Amino acid sequence: MSSASSDEELGTEYTFYRDKPDWKDIEPLSQDEDDPVVAIDYSPEFTDVFNYFRAIVSKGEKSERALILTKDAVKLNPANYTVWQYRREVLKELNKDLYEELCFIEAIIFKQPKNYQVWQHRRILVEWVNDPKYEKNVTKIAIEKDAKNYHAWQHRQWVIKRFNLYEDELNFVEKLIELDVRNNSAWNHRYFIINNSTGFTEDILRKEIDFTLENIRKATENESSWNYLRGLVLHNNQGLSGNKTITEFCESLYSSGNKSSFLLSLIVDICGEQASKGVVDADVKIERGRALCEELATKIDPIRKNYWRYIAENLENGIKTSGDSSKVL
Known part of the structure; x- marks a missing residue:
């Protein structure tokens, strides 16, 4: 070697x-x-x-x-x-000048942007000087070069949380989503920012759901935005089926002929959730959910037919789909 x-x-x-x-x-x-x-x-x-x-x-x-x-x-x-x-x-x-060392490590980072040790060294230096003023820009440059650089995102989230630098961060991440709606790292960062700053209040949830649905319309096969929507619902006591904005959006999209596996998976969960709540037409909801599972199993996602049939059989028991068909075996 x-x-x-x-x-x-x-x-x-x-x-x-x-x-x-x-x-x-x-x-x-x-x-x-x-x-x-x-x-x-x-x-x-x-x-x-x-x-x-x-x-x-x-x-x-x-x-x-x-x-x-x-x-x-x-x-x-x-x-x-x-x-x-x-x-x-x-x-x-x-007792060396640590700001000189930050300049040195910055040059190394831009040559080795996915090297864990260089980011770890920088993090320790920032802790020592107790000064984060360069960190957002360094990570911004690294992310612009590679939007999925895990180490740059991890460092950015650490420094934001450590030094309470949440201001204007949603604007930063929104621009990234505008550039690439499929940027899963940006969606993850958006969740991180809200969850650790304002929290998902009723008003913010409403705005975030609207923002997410708008981006789903742009790319209905984009897994990132669908998963973000599911994450939002975790903070909503109404669940999926109780949120009229979500249910009407899904029905409208389905009626338009859209057969995204993420859309159908969400509707299956809505049907199961409605049935578990004991709605009057629970049997109808279960049958609809099973029919969608069969469509997924035979036409849309046949490679996971056993999974979808398992979901169909257990729909009335409240078993939810993963919302991420790419990770289902």
């Missing part, structure tokens, strides 16, 4: 630590791989840097040269937890 070339990371003018006069007092410490079946073919630069890194760790040296060495080490392997941990120890020991 061959390691990537280090020339791009350390530069063509790289000087080996073994050739640096100010490192002559350190005996490099080689990695003991214990006779591996397939040895990793590390580049000479990688071997050089990490041999000296292991040496200073063993000595517990926390110096300016150790800080420079950790910088070279993370450039070669930004996923190495031990290097980042030791770098933090050196930063603290030397």
Whole structure:
């Protein structure tokens, strides 16, 4: 197994630590791989840097040269937890300017946006300086490059909750949904923001249901908005069947000829919920729900026919569909 070339990371003018006069007092410490079946073919630069890194760790040296060495080490392997941990120890020991470190890690993040360790390092630095002023912009840039970057979203949610930065966040996420209504991360973030700030009051629920239904109309096969709608109903004592806005929307969409599996699944749940509440025409609701399940099983989602028939058989028992047919086995 061959390691990537280090020339791009350390530069063509790289000087080996073994050739640096100010490192002559350190005996490099080689990695003991214990006779591996397939040895990793590390580049000479990688071997050089990490041999000296292991040496200073063993000595517990926390110096300016150790800080420079950790910088070279993370450039070669930004996923190495031990290097980042030791770098933090050196930063603290030397009382370094942590804002300079935030600039350094920002550059690493934009090169390694899905690397957990670089985001973790940044989070700890933000905790140390107790200052989140750069974080929304850093995560915004990362999200614009990749809207599904889990680490960027996680960092953004952490910093918002930790420093109470909810203001204007709904506008941010709404723009993302306008750009891509199927952005599941944006829908998840919208739920997170409301749930942790204002909460789902009656007024907010009404507005959110209207917002969600409007976006469902734009893309009726979009699983994200349907799941968000289901999440909203969890905060509504009326349930699905008791919310006239939702039931009328579903019936109107179904009457128009729409056969989205998400729509039919929701109507099945509405039928089951109505039956469980003991409405006068409960038997009719159950039969309708079963008919929709059969349609799903035979025409719309036949790969999960056993699941839909299971739901049909147990409709009167209040068993709900998952609302996410892609996750049903």
